[in-house]
Amino acid sequence: MSIQTVNPFSNEVIATYPLLQPNELETKLQLAEQTFRLWSKRSICQRATPMRELCEQLKHRKKTLATMITEEMGKLHHEALAEVEKCAWVCEHYADHAERYLAPQVISTEAKRSYICYQPLGPLLAIMPWNYPFWQVFRALAPNLMAGNTLLLKHASNVPQCSQAIEHLVQEAGFPDGCLQSLLIDAKAANELITDQRIRGVTLTGSEFAGRSVGSLAGQYLKQSVLELGGSDPFIVCDDANLQQAVDAAVTSRCMNAGQTCIAAKRFFVTPAIADDFIQGLINRMQMLMIGDPNDDQTTLAPLARTDLRNDLHNQVLCALDQGAKNIIGCHIPDRDGNFYLPSILDNVSPDMGAFQEELFGPVASIIRVRNTDEAIRLANQSHYGLGASIWSKDINKAEEIALQIEAGSCFINSFVKSHCALPFGGIKNSGYGRELGVPGIQAFTNIKTVWVQ
Incomplete structure (x- = not known):
C-alpha cells in the first residue's frame, strides 16, 4: 500500500x-x-x-x-x-x-x-x-x-x-x-x-x-x-468596539490558512447597534480577497488542502442555507481548477443549525445576531467545543468579565486567537x-x- x-x-x-x-x-x-x-x-x-x-x-x-x-x-x-x-x-x-x-x-x-x-x-x-x-x-x-x-x-x-x-x-x-x-x-x-x-x-x-x-x-x-x-470559536463584538479593527481581525482570523485552522473565528456575535456596519465591513474586506496560485504574492486566499475537504465544506454551507441561513456573499465553489472555495458569509445563523454547532473548516463566517452581550455569552457557550474565543470592546474591564464567563481554553481581548510559546494552549469540552x-x-x-x- x-x-x-x-x-x-x-x-x-x-x-x-x-x-x-x-x-x-x-x-x-x-x-x-x-x-x-x-x-x-x-x-x-x-x-x-x-x-x-x-x-x-x-x-x-x-x-x-x-x-x-x-x-x-x-x-x-x-x-x-x-x-x-x-x-x-x-x-x-x-x-x-x-x-x-x-x-x-x-x-x-x-x-x-x-x-x-x-x-x-x-x-x-x-x-x-x-x-x-x-x-x-x-x-x-x-x-x-x-x-x-x-x-x-x-x-x-x-x-x-x-x-x-x-x-x-x-x-x-x-x-x-x-x-x-x-x-x-x-x-x-x-x-x-x-x-x-x-x-x-x-x-x-x-x-x-x-x-x-x-x-x-x-x-x-x-x-x-x-x-x-476542533473548535467553533466565538468572536463577540460589543457595541463599543473599534469596528474597523474588529472587521480586519475577523477577516484575518476567518480566512488565514484558507480558513483551515481550529482557532479561527467561526461564529460572529453582533448586536443590533453594530450588526449592519460590521457585516458590511466583512463584505467589503472579503470581496477584496484574491484566489489564485499560493506562490503568487498577489494571492490572498489559498486553496483548501484537499478536494474532499472543499466538498464537505460546501455541503455544510448548503445545509445551513436549507435550514434558513441567508447567503450574503460567496457560498459556492468557483468554476476554476484547484480546491478553492469563495470567501462566504452566512447570516441569521441560529443554534439549531449545523453552521452554528459544527466546525466549518474553510473561509465561511457564520453571523449570529443577538440582543445584547449577555445573550452573546450564553449562545457562545451553547457549543460542544471550547477551544478559543475573541472579545472586542474598548472597555477592557468589561471585556475581561466576558472572557472569564466564556467556556474556552483561550480568550483574547481585542485580538484574534493565536498560540504563543510561553502560554498553555488547548481546549475544553469536545x-x-x-x-x-x-x-x-x-x-x-x-x-x-x-x-x-x-
Whole structure:
C-alpha cells in the first residue's frame, strides 16, 4: 500500500510513498526505545545544543521548507514562511527555558526535605494534522525532546514530504538517531502502536472523531494523552468596539490558512447597534480577497488542502442555507481548477443549525445576531467545543468579565486567537484536554515525581 501527496492548487500528484511494513515499524520502535535510554540521561543543557542547531537550520532553510509546505498543503507562501519561523522560535524558547520549566520544586512539609521533580516517560506517539504541517509537529517536538522523551511521528497522509523533511532536519541538527522518526503508516498501524507497552504517551491534534478514537484507546491502555481537537470559536463584538479593527481581525482570523485552522473565528456575535456596519465591513474586506496560485504574492486566499475537504465544506454551507441561513456573499465553489472555495458569509445563523454547532473548516463566517452581550455569552457557550474565543470592546474591564464567563481554553481581548510559546494552549469540552506549550506543554509527558527525605 502507498500514500500520495497532491498539489492542492493544480491537483497534480507530486509523489507516491510506500507505507512502512510491520518489520520496518518494529525496527523504528526498537530504536526509539533504545535512544530514549541514552537521551533521557543527558542533561537539559546537553539536550539544548542540538535544539539550538535545529532552530538555526529552520531559519537557514525557511524558504525551501516554505515552498515544500505550499506545494504539498497549499497555504500561501508567506504564511508558510511564518510557520517555519514560528517553529524556529519554539525550538529557541524551550532551549532557553526548559531548565527552569523542569526545575525541581521544593515543597515545605514536615520532612527534612521534600520536592517534586519531572522525569521523562519514554517514547511517545505524535499523531499530527496537515493544516500546519510543521508547526503542529514542532510544538510537540520541542518541549518533549527537551524533556528527554523520544517521538514517533504519524503525520497526516497528505503531507508525507513535510513529515520526512522534519525527521531529516532533526538528524542534521545533531540529535541522536531515533529521537524523532517519521512513520508513513495508516490509522490501523497507529492504533496498534498505542497498544504497544513501549509507547508511553500519545499526543494528537486533529478532528473530534480522531480524538475520541485515540483518547479512548489510550485510556484503555492507560497511556497519558493530550488531545487538541476542533473548535467553533466565538468572536463577540460589543457595541463599543473599534469596528474597523474588529472587521480586519475577523477577516484575518476567518480566512488565514484558507480558513483551515481550529482557532479561527467561526461564529460572529453582533448586536443590533453594530450588526449592519460590521457585516458590511466583512463584505467589503472579503470581496477584496484574491484566489489564485499560493506562490503568487498577489494571492490572498489559498486553496483548501484537499478536494474532499472543499466538498464537505460546501455541503455544510448548503445545509445551513436549507435550514434558513441567508447567503450574503460567496457560498459556492468557483468554476476554476484547484480546491478553492469563495470567501462566504452566512447570516441569521441560529443554534439549531449545523453552521452554528459544527466546525466549518474553510473561509465561511457564520453571523449570529443577538440582543445584547449577555445573550452573546450564553449562545457562545451553547457549543460542544471550547477551544478559543475573541472579545472586542474598548472597555477592557468589561471585556475581561466576558472572557472569564466564556467556556474556552483561550480568550483574547481585542485580538484574534493565536498560540504563543510561553502560554498553555488547548481546549475544553469536545475541543480536547491537556495543554501544549508553556510550562504545561513540557511537563505533560513527564513523571511528576514526589521525593520525600526524612
